[in-house]
Amino acid sequence: MKITGIELRRIGMPLLAPFRTSFGTETERDVLLVRVVTPEAEGWGECVAMSQPLYSSEYVDAAAEMLRRFLIPALPAHPDAYRVQRAMEPFKGHRMAKAALETAVLDAQLRATGQPLASFLGAAADRVPCGVSVGIMNSIPELLDAVAGYLDEGYIRIKLKIEPGWDLAPVRAVRERFGEQVLLQVDANAAYTLADAPRLAKLDAFDLLLIEQPLANDDLVQHARLATLLTTPICLDESIESAEHAAAAITLGACSIINVKPGRVGGYLEARRIHELARAHGVALWCGGMLETGIGRAANVALAALPGFTLPGDTSASRRYFATDITAPFELRDGHLDVPTGPGIGVDPIQDILEEVTTSTEWITL
Numbered sequence: 059m060k061i062t063g064i065e066l067r068r069i070g071m072p073l074l075a076p077f078r079t080s081f082g083t084e085t086e087r088d089v090l091l092v093r094v095v096t097p098e099a100e101g102w103g104e105c106v107a108m109s110q111p112l113y114s115s116e117y118v119d120a121a122a123e124m125l126r127r128f129l130i131p132a133l134p135a136h137p138d139a140y141r142v143q144r145a146m147e148p149f150k151g152h153r154m155a156k157a158a159l160e161t162a163v164l165d166a167q168l169r170a171t172g173q174p175l176a177s178f179l180g181a182a183a184d185r186v187p188c189g190v191s192v193g194i195m196n197s198i199p200e201l202l203d204a205v206a207g208y209l210d211e212g213y214i215r216i217k218l219k220i221e222p223g224w225d226l227a228p229v230r231a232v233r234e235r236f237g238e239q240v241l242l243q244v245d246a247n248a249a250y251t252l253a254d255a256p257r258l259a260k261l262d263a264f265d266l267l268l269i270e271q272p273l274a275n276d277d278l279v280q281h282a283r284l285a286t287l288l289t290t291p292i293c294l295d296e297s298i299e300s301a302e303h304a305a306a307a308i309t310l311g312a313c314s315i316i317n318v319k320p321g322r323v324g325g326y327l328e329a330r331r332i333h334e335l336a337r338a339h340g341v342a343l344w345c346g347g348m349l350e351t352g353i354g355r356a357a358n359v360a361l362a363a364l365p366g367f368t369l370p371g372d373t374s375a376s377r378r379y380f381a382t383d384i385t386a387p388f389e390l391r392d393g394h395l396d397v398p399t400g401p402g403i404g405v406d407p408i409q410d411i412l413e414e415v416t417t418s419t420e421w422i423t424l
């Protein structure tokens with residue numbers, strides 16, 4: 059396969075409602091799309107880096123700069139996803155930028171040979187159960203209305219974003235209103251310290267599936283200590299940037315569940331390595347999200363169909379995020395999303411919509 063050129067396209071996608079986490083509030087998704095052009099096929103990758111370095115050190119302008127200045131110039135003459143991964147390896151970090159380029163190459167390569175991403179990765183299911191991530195709200199009644207709406211739509215599990223001052227009360231209110239049978243979990247996005255263990259232990263009373271990333275990104279040892287103080291299982295998100303991190307976390311006892319986000323770990327090949335490792339150790343997985351458009355969502359849904367993804371993911375329907383997605387919208391059927399069956403990621407941007415939301419494009423001839 060020979061790449062003739064690569065387009066870096068920025069799009070602005072207004073969110074239907076502000077999404078508030080312990081690290082900030084998003085009102086619009088500023089997305090970088092990578093389109094790889096070869097004589098046989100085109101491939102797409104969505105960079106999940108956000109506008110500001112608040113979730114992790116990465117942010118979208120830096121990802122674009124990494125791509126144009128280092129990663130694209132380092133591409134091998136005859137790339138496939140594995141060769142691209144190896145060629146980018148010398149550059150430290152910037153996993154979200156790397157993931158976007160690797161995914162675009164992988165998509166082009168799979169489209170050229172007619173293979174769906176799900177089958178390439180080893181998917182075992184043709185649809186995946188879906189949860190929804192519910193942001194921090196201004197009041198408990200507002201939260202209960204939001205959760206009621208999502209349960210009506212059929213979501214199979216609810217994740218509440220928490221932070222100090224918005225933790226026990228919202229969890230208690232959701233349990234009281236919707237009952238014990240609702241699959242419920244929380245995500246702190248690193249907002250606590252080990253000194254908060256007594257407060258976090260009070261969450262044990264609510265029979266949560268898991269608590270996601272209670273402590274800081276590099277607090278692996280502290281997470282292991284916290285795990286001995288809680289009965290609620292600990293799930294890591296921000297802390298796991300590679301299969302090596304996953305191995306360390308599992309060995310330390312820092313988590314019993316991992317939220318896999320392909321962007322965070324540098325791509326779908328690395329995500330599959332984490333899947334093999336976690337399965338071998340009996341660690342449960344689920345597929346996280348970064349408010350993706352249909353391009354990123356399609357690939358995530360393929361990953362979520364692997365057999366080790368045993369918990370419902372944050373793979374919500376397009377309308378949970380956007381009035382209009384750039385692909386045919388992903389729609390919930392009976393709490394599930396269908397795994398795309400076409401070659402590669404299996405979806406295409408709708409050209410008119412894509413143009414409407416585009417804020418800039420940049421063409422790099424190879």
Ligand code: OSB
Pocket residue numbers: 113190191245247295346347348349350372373374
């Ligand atoms: O921590 O999982 C997270 C969104 C952006 C950044 C980080 C996170 C999230 C979510 C939403 O929780 C997941 C989604 O619905 O895409």
Ligand code: MG
Pocket residue numbers: 245247270271295296317346
């Ligand atoms: Mg998270």
